[in-house]
Every structure is written in C-alpha cells, then in structure tokens.
Amino acid sequence: MESLGEYRNIKDTYKIERTIGKGSFATVRKCKNRATNEYFAVKILSKRKMAEEDKASLMQEITIMKQIDHPNIVKMVDFFEDEGHYCIVMEMMQGGELFE
Numbered sequence: 001m002e003s004l005g006e007y008r009n010i011k012d013t014y015k016i017e018r019t020i021g022k023g024s025f026a027t028v029r030k031c032k033n034r035a036t037n038e039y040f041a042v043k044i045l046s047k048r049k050m051a052e053e054d055k056a057s058l059m060q061e062i063t064i065m066k067q068i069d070h071p072n073i074v075k076m077v078d079f080f081e082d083e084g085h086y087c088i089v090m091e092m093m094q095g096g097e098l099f100e
Contacts, residue, residue: 010080010087014042025049031089040077043088058086 010016014031021028026045033040045058065076065088078089 007082008080009082010042010089013078013080014040014089016042025054030092039092041090041092043090045086045088047084047086062088 010031013035014033017030017032019027019029020041026043028041028043031040031042032038047055050058062076062079066079069075074093075091076088077091080087080089
C-alpha cells in the first residue's frame with residue numbers, strides 16, 4: 001500500500017481540539033489552523049483498524065475529493081499521514097448530523 005507522499009505532522013499546521021464525532025475507523029475532531037485561526041474538521045483514521053482494501057479505497061476517495069469543488073459537498077482542505085494514522089482536514093459544517 002503506497003502513501004500519498006511524505007509524512008507531515010498535522011500538529012505543525014493545526015491545533016487539534018475537541019471530538020465532534022466517532023465511527024468504527026475514525027474520530028472527527030475540531031481543529032484550528034495555526035496560521036489563519038480558521039476552524040476545520042479533521043477526520044482521523046487509525047491504520048491498524050483498517051484492512052488493506054479499506055486503505056486502498058480511502059486513497060481512491062482522497063484522490064477524488066482533491067478534485068471536487070461543489071457548494072453542496074464538504075471540501076477537503078488538506079491531508080496528513082503518519083505511521084499510525086490518516087488525517088483528512090475538511091471544511092467545518094454547521095447544523096448537526098446529516099442523519100438528523
């Protein structure tokens with residue numbers, strides 16, 4: 001399984017704050033860009049909880065998300081990877097859960 005580039009430390013760019021959601025593979029937390037003070041959501045996925053096919057699907061999803069720019073779709077802002085995690089930084093949406 002190939003990564004999408006060099007490992008970068010997300011904490012150099014963003015201050016990770018409170019948890020705003022959890023799933024089986026991932027936790028979503030609020031984060032703040034250290035340079036701009038803008039808030040975002042970061043989806044943190046544990047590599048050890050994912051099968052190789054899940055990791056491959058995630059890489060494909062990230063490749064697609066980088067190309068999408070539509071007002072009704074959450075925009076991916078940045079991507080980080082380290083030895084244990086994938087971190088997808090997305091614009092912060094307001095209004096609660098989609099299921100509500």
